[in-house]
Amino acid sequence: MTGEQITFLIVALVTLGSGLMVVTTRNLVHAALWLVATLFGVAVTYALLHASFLAVVQVVVYIGAIAILFIFAVMLTRKDMRDQGPQMNRNWWFGALLAVLTFGGLYFLLQGWTGLSKTAAALPSGFDAVGELGNALVSPDAYVLPFEVASVLLVAALVGAVYVAFNPHSGNSGK
Amino acid sequence: MSFWNDPLKVAADWLMGILTGWGMPEIAAQILIGFLGILLLISVLMVLDIFLVWVERKVVARFQDRIGPNRLGPFGLIQPFADIIKLMIKEDTTPGGADKVVYNLAPMLSMMSVLILWAVVPLAPTMLGVDLNIGVLYIIAAGAIGTLSIIMAGWASNNKFALIGAFRQVAVMVSFEVPMLATLLIPTILTGSMGTGAIIEKQDIWFFWLAPLGAVIFLIAAIAELGRAPFDMAEGESELVSGYNIEYSGMKFGMFYAGELLHAFTFGGFLAIMFFGGYRFFGLELVSPFLAIAVLLFKAFIGYWLIMWVKYTLLRIRIDHMLAFNWKFLTPLAFVLLMVVALMNALLAGTPTWLYIVGMFLSNVLVAWGALEVARSYSRREREKVEGPKPVVETAQH
Numbered sequence: 354m355t356g357e358q359i360t361f362l363i364v365a366l367v368t369l370g371s372g373l374m375v376v377t378t379r380n381l382v383h384a385a386l387w388l389v390a391t392l393f394g395v396a397v398t399y400a401l402l403h404a405s406f407l408a409v410v411q412v413v414v415y416i417g418a419i420a421i422l423f424i425f426a427v428m429l430t431r432k433d434m435r436d437q438g439p440q441m442n443r444n445w446w447f448g449a450l451l452a453v454l455t456f457g458g459l460y461f462l463l464q465g466w467t468g469l470s471k472t473a474a475a476l477p478s479g480f481d482a483v484g485e486l487g488n489a490l491v492s493p494d495a496y497v498l499p500f501e502v503a504s505v506l507l508v509a510a511l512v513g514a515v516y517v518a519f520n521p522h523s524g525n526s527g528k
Numbered sequence: 529m530s531f532w533n534d535p536l537k538v539a540a541d542w543l544m545g546i547l548t549g550w551g552m553p554e555i556a557a558q559i560l561i562g563f564l565g566i567l568l569l570i571s572v573l574m575v576l577d578i579f580l581v582w583v584e585r586k587v588v589a590r591f592q593d594r595i596g597p598n599r600l601g602p603f604g605l606i607q608p609f610a611d612i613i614k615l616m617i618k619e620d621t622t623p624g625g626a627d628k629v630v631y632n633l634a635p636m637l638s639m640m641s642v643l644i645l646w647a648v649v650p651l652a653p654t655m656l657g658v659d660l661n662i663g664v665l666y667i668i669a670a671g672a673i674g675t676l677s678i679i680m681a682g683w684a685s686n687n688k689f690a691l692i693g694a695f696r697q698v699a700v701m702v703s704f705e706v707p708m709l710a711t712l713l714i715p716t717i718l719t720g721s722m723g724t725g726a727i728i729e730k731q732d733i734w735f736f737w738l739a740p741l742g743a744v745i746f747l748i749a750a751i752a753e754l755g756r757a758p759f760d761m762a763e764g765e766s767e768l769v770s771g772y773n774i775e776y777s778g779m780k781f782g783m784f785y786a787g788e789l790l791h792a793f794t795f796g797g798f799l800a801i802m803f804f805g806g807y808r809f810f811g812l813e814l815v816s817p818f819l820a821i822a823v824l825l826f827k828a829f830i831g832y833w834l835i836m837w838v839k840y841t842l843l844r845i846r847i848d849h850m851l852a853f854n855w856k857f858l859t860p861l862a863f864v865l866l867m868v869v870a871l872m873n874a875l876l877a878g879t880p881t882w883l884y885i886v887g888m889f890l891s892n893v894l895v896a897w898g899a900l901e902v903a904r905s906y907s908r909r910e911r912e913k914v915e916g917p918k919p920v921v922e923t924a925q926h
Contacts, residue, residue: 356555382683386630389676409665417672421702424679428691483661483722 361401368394379440381427389420403476406483534654535817536565569657570643573790580789581608583829584836591840618778623686626775631684635776635783637677642791645670649797650725652807652820663724664712667798668705671753674791675701678772681784685775693771696761696847700752703854704759708749710862714742715802717870728806733881736803738888739869741896743803745862750795751835752854754788758842759850796831800824804831861899868895 371390378384392415399408463469476482489495531538540561547557582597582605589596597604622628647657648666660666675698682694716722718738719730727735736743752759763771773784800806804827807813813820845853872891876884 383627383630386680405660406662406665409662409669412669413665413672417669417675417705418702421672421675421679421698424683425695425698428683428695481661 357401361398364394364397364401368398377440382424385420385423385427388423389416392416392420404482406486533817536655540565565657569646573643573646574786576793577786577790578608578612580793580832581611581786583832584789587833587836588840591837612782615779615782620780621775621777623775625686627684627686630680631775632780634677634681634684635780635787637673637680639783639787639790641670641674641677642787642794644673645791645794645798648724649794649801649824650728650806651824652817653813654817655821656725659723659725662722663727664716664722667712668709671701671705671708681776682772685772687775689768689770690772690774693761693763693768693774696768697755697772699847700755700759700761700850700854703851704749704752704858707745707854707858707862708753710859710866711742711746711749712802713866714739714869717866717873724801724806728801728808731805731808733885734803734805737885739803739865739892740889741861741865741892742869743799744896745858745865746802747799747831747834748858749862750799751838752850754792754795754835756788756792756835757839758845760839760844761847761850792835793828793832796833796835797824797828799831799834800827857899857903861895864899865892865895868892 368391371387371394374387375384375391378387392411396408396411396416399405399411490500491497543561543564544554544557547560548554552560585607586596586604597607600606600610622631645667648660648663650656678701679694679698682690682692682697685691715727715735718735719727721727721730755761755763761771763769768774773781776784801824806827807820807824809823812823868891869888872888876887879887
């Protein structure tokens with residue numbers, strides 16, 4: 354076993370373990386913090402794949418913004434952070450079924466894929482991954498259309514958020 | 529390759545020779561040497577941190593017309609060691625009902641988020657922890673971990689003051705991340721790379737002359753990110769006592785405090801790296817890496833001094849004003865400036881250097897002037913709403 358494999362196994366175990374803790378812990382803020390650990394594990398996996406840009410964006414967007422938002426939402430909406438209610442609701446069997454089906458489908462798909470047993474080709478030295486990604490995002494024969502559609506979607510979400518928060522009766526100064 | 533030209537590489541090669549001579553496999557020796565390098569850097573930073581306490585106290589004393597620490601040792605130099613001994617022998621308290629693991633993790637994360645920043649600080653042309661090609665984004669990502677540590681501290685303390693302080697501080701940090709990222713993209717555009725090493729190599733002309741407004745916005749956003757006055761919302765003494773770290777005692781509080789000081793110094797360093805040429809000073813960095821480090825430290829201390837100057841001069845701003853200032857003024861301004869700089873950089877690409885510099889500088893000044901005019905007319909309208917229109921001629925009142 355190479356060092357890279359050992360590192361990957363440790364990171365994968367930690368990621369999955371903290372993912373399990375997210376759904377089993379009874380304290381909502383702890384669940385959010387375990388989620389941070391899970392997302393960080395995913396970032397480390399990206400880093401192991403030499404996708405440094407994705408790794409850092411994962412930390413900035415998911416830990417720096419989304420996880421903080423989760424924690425805020427939990428703290429501001431719950432009266433007591435230690436929830437005593439049941440952890441499952443009536444749809445638990447449907448969720449479990451969906452999870453099993455997804456896992457089975459992925460397993461079935463990956464059965465026929467030969468890439469699992471191959472080792473990745475080494476990157477040529479001086480390979481500018483960030484530059485390649487940037488060019489791909491704005492070049493017409495690559496991903497410019499999805500990129501622009503995603504931008505329009507985000508702008509629409511921004512406008513929607515402003516519309517929801519805007520109260521025409523109190524003037525626009527937010528008093 | 530002598531020791532004076534590339535000390536780290538020579539030392540690493542020497543250690544490598546010894547370790548492999550002892551029969552250690554090369555890969556293990558490499559990992560060990562890497563860890564030793566990290567240990568060395570962190571030790572130097574922590575020792576520097578001890579002296580930053582002294583520097584901070586001396587400088588604030590000057591600003592407030594006092595002498596500052598002056599009893600222990602020459603110029604009070606032993607004072608910080610006395611402070612540390614005091615912090616270490618203090619009782620280590622944990623508030624009742626605190627979330628112990630999270631409570632103890634928070635100060636560590638806070639210090640860590642500062643220390644990992646130094647992985648991308650180029651100390652000299654040959655001394656750079658990791659030459660990440662996304663160094664600029666890495667700085668923001670490290671800030672995200674700092675934000676997380678504050679909310680953890682505030683929540684785990686089981687104290688309403690701490691929680692409110694953490695909320696305020698995190699609101700400020702999350703907001704000011706946006707203009708900071710936008711201004712960090714300016715050196716990126718001018719260089720064509722996000723790597724900190726490449727950004728310094730490119731600065732034959734300091735980027736300050738090409739984007740002075742960018743440097744100013746970066747400084748403002750950095751001060752807010754540090755949570756220092758006038759943006760020190762977390763520690764409104766009269767209302768919150770001390771904000772998110774109120775329940776911490778002894779060395780745990782020391783970690784927050786030392787982390788804040790080192791953070792301020794680090795951002796002084798980043799100001800130097802992004803806009804003032806980093807370790808470069810008229811070719812001095814080529815003479816010896818030690819001179820390069822001295823130049824970088826000198827520039828970082830000037831940046832740190834600027835941050836202290838602002839802190840000890842200005843009053844705290846109310847939080848709604850602060851957030852309005854960020855979202856309605858600083859963020860749009862940063863994005864407009866980013867677009868203007870990108871456009872001017874492309875337009876002036878083939879022109880002679882003097883024209884390029886003058887064009888970039890003037891476009892920045894123009895943007896700043898326009899922004900200030902907009903802000904002034906807005907504040908005039910707001911004032912008129914409250915006070916009514918001002919008379920054209922001031923009538924003498926008797």
